[in-house]
Amino acid sequence: MSSVAIAASSPDPRFVQSILMEDTHLPGGGANCHVTYSTVKTEIMSSEERPLSYENSSPCYTLLQPMQQNPSPVLFSGPSEVQVQRRFDRSPPPLIFDDPRTYQNSPRIFEEPGLKVDTHFGDISPSLPPQHSGFPPQTQPGQQSENFEESVLKALQEEIDHICHILEICPDPTKWTNQEVNKWIVWYGDQFGAPQGITDRFRMSGEELCRLTLEDFKQKSKDAGPNFHAQLDVWKNACKLSARREQHSGPPHPNYYYNSYRHNSVSSPTISECSETSGAMMRRDDYIFHQSAGSDYPSPPIMQQPVGFHPEYPSQNEAIPSYSDYYSYTDYNFYDNNSDTPFTQTDDLPGYPVECQQKQTIHLWRFLKELLLQPERYDRYIRWVNRQEGIFKIEDSPKVAKLWGKRKNRPAMNYDKLSRSIRQYYRKGIIKKTANSKRLVYQFCPAYL
DNA sequence: GATCAGGAACACG
DNA sequence: CGTGTTCCTGATC
Numbered sequence: 001m002s003s004v005a006i007a008a009s010s011p012d013p014r015f016v017q018s019i020l021m022e023d024t025h026l027p028g029g030g031a032n033c034h035v036t037y038s039t040v041k042t043e044i045m046s047s048e049e050r051p052l053s054y055e056n057s058s059p060c061y062t063l064l065q066p067m068q069q070n071p072s073p074v075l076f077s078g079p080s081e082v083q084v085q086r087r088f089d090r091s092p093p094p095l096i097f098d099d100p101r102t103y104q105n106s107p108r109i110f111e112e113p114g115l116k117v118d119t120h121f122g123d124i125s126p127s128l129p130p131q132h133s134g135f136p137p138q139t140q141p142g143q144q145s146e147n148f149e150e151s152v153l154k155a156l157q158e159e160i161d162h163i164c165h166i167l168e169i170c171p172d173p174t175k176w177t178n179q180e181v182n183k184w185i186v187w188y189g190d191q192f193g194a195p196q197g198i199t200d201r202f203r204m205s206g207e208e209l210c211r212l213t214l215e216d217f218k219q220k221s222k223d224a225g226p227n228f229h230a231q232l233d234v235w236k237n238a239c240k241l242s243a244r245r246e247q248h249s250g251p252p253h254p255n256y257y258y259n260s261y262r263h264n265s266v267s268s269p270t271i272s273e274c275s276e277t278s279g280a281m282m283r284r285d286d287y288i289f290h291q292s293a294g295s296d297y298p299s300p301p302i303m304q305q306p307v308g309f310h311p312e313y314p315s316q317n318e319a320i321p322s323y324s325d326y327y328s329y330t331d332y333n334f335y336d337n338n339s340d341t342p343f344t345q346t347d348d349l350p351g352y353p354v355e356c357q358q359k360q361t362i363h364l365w366r367f368l369k370e371l372l373l374q375p376e377r378y379d380r381y382i383r384w385v386n387r388q389e390g391i392f393k394i395e396d397s398p399k400v401a402k403l404w405g406k407r408k409n410r411p412a413m414n415y416d417k418l419s420r421s422i423r424q425y426y427r428k429g430i431i432k433k434t435a436n437s438k439r440l441v442y443q444f445c446p447a448y449l
Numbered sequence: 450g451a452t453c454a455g456g457a458a459c460a461c462g
Numbered sequence: 463c464g465t466g467t468t469c470c471t472g473a474t475c
Binding site for chain 2: 463464465468469470471475
C-alpha cells in the first residue's frame with residue numbers, strides 16, 4: 001500500500017478542479033483512496049504555474065492510495081498519461097510514495113526530524129503500529145473510484161464548510177446573494193493575489209457568477225481570474241457531487257456551520273462540539289488514521305479542525321484560506337502553556353512538515369474575525385456588539401493582544417501595537433470606528449463582514 | 450492610566 | 463509593495 005501526496009484544493013484550485021472533473025474515475029486506481037488534511041508540501045505545480053496563493057496555502061490534502069497492479073496514471077505513472085499534465089501542459093513533479101503501514105520505518109516527508117505527530121489534525125502517526133494504521137479493508141474493484149470520489153468530496157466538503165462558516169455563506173454558489181459573492185471574492189482574492197477593488201468587478205449574484213466563463217474571469221483579472229474560475233468550479237462540483245451522493249445515500253449533508261448561521265441559532269459550536277454533535281462534521285471513525293481503542297493516540301479528527309480554524313494558531317490561507325492566509329505554522333512553536341488560553345496544543349504544530357510552517361501569514365482582521373466566530377471560546381476577550389453590522393468590542397485588550405502576539409510569534413505584542421494595526425485598516429476600508437466612537441469598539445466595513 | 454489617532458522608520462515576504 | 467511592528471507625540475476619555 002502506498003500513498004501519494006498531492007496538493008488539493010487550497011494549494012491550487014485548478015488541480016483540484018481537474019481531480020473533481022476528470023480524475024475521480026481513475027483507471028485501475030482510486031481504490032482505498034482517502035483524503036486527509038496534511039500540510040504535505042509537494043511540488044505538483046511547477047513554480048511558474050503555481051499561484052502565489054500556493055505558498056501561503058494550507059492545507060494540502062494527502063491522497064492515500066494502495067499500490068495497484070495497474071497504478072493510476074494520474075497518481076502513479078509517467079507524465080505522458082497524466083491528466084494534470086495534459087491540462088496544464090507541464091510535466092508533473094515527482095510524486096511522493098509512501099506506505100502508511102510501514103510509515104514509521106520510512107523516512108518520508110512526514111517524518112521531518114523533530115516533527116511531531118499531529119493528533120489533533122489527524123495526520124499519520126509514525127508511532128502507530130501497523131495493525132493500528134487505521135486503514136480500512138480493501139474495497140472491491142467496483143467501489144474503487146466511488147471511494148476515491150467520496151474521499152475527495154468529503155475533504156472538500158469539510159473545507160467548504162469551514163469557509164462557509166467563516167464567511168457565513170451558503171455552500172452552493174448558485175444561491176449566493178451579491179453580498180455572499182462579495183465575501184467569497186474577498187476571501188479568495190486574498191489568496192489569489194487579486195488586485196485591490198476586485199470585488200467591484202464581481203458585483204453580481206451567485207447565479208450570475210456561475211455563468212461566467214473562464215474568459216470572463218480572465219477579463220476581470222488576468223492573473224487571479226483563472227484561479228477564481230477554477231475555485232468556483234471546485235465549489236460547484238463539490239456541490240453537485242454532494243447532492244448526487246445525498247440522492248443515493250439518504251439524508252442531505254447538513255452543513256452545520258451554514259445552517260447554524262442561516263437559522264441564526266445558538267452561537268457556533270466549538271469544533272469539538274461539532275465533531276460530536278453534528279452530522280456535518282465527519283465522524284471520527286470516518287478518518288483513515290483513526291485511533292484504535294487503547295492507543296495512546298487520540299482519534300485524530302482530521303477535518304474537525306480544519307487548518308486555519310484555530311485563531312490562535314495559523315490556519316490556511318490567510319494568504320484561506322488557505323485557504324488563503326491559512327497561515328504560518330512557525331507560530332506554533334512558541335510559548336505559553338498558560339492554561340488561560342483556550343487551547344491545549346501550545347507545542348509545535350504536529351503533523352505539519354517543517355517546510356509548510358514557514359511562509360504563511362494571517363491578516364489581523366481575519367484573525368479577529370475568527371476569534372469572533374468562536375464566541376464559546378473567546379467572548380471573554382472579544383465579542384460581537386452587532387453582528388449584522390459587523391460591530392465588535394474588544395473586552396479584554398491585553399488578552400486579545402496576547403493572542404495576536406502568540407499567533408504572530410510576537411511576544412512583545414500589546415494592545416497599543418495591535419490597535420495601531422487596526423487603525424491601518426481605516427485607510428484600507430477594512431475596519432473602522434463606529435459612528436459614535438466608543439473605546440475598544442470597532443466595525444468591519446461591509447465588504448469584510 | 451487607558452485608549453485613540455496618526456506619523457515615521459523599519460522588518461519581512 | 464503590502465502588511466504589519468515598533469516607537470513616538472499629542473489628544474481624549
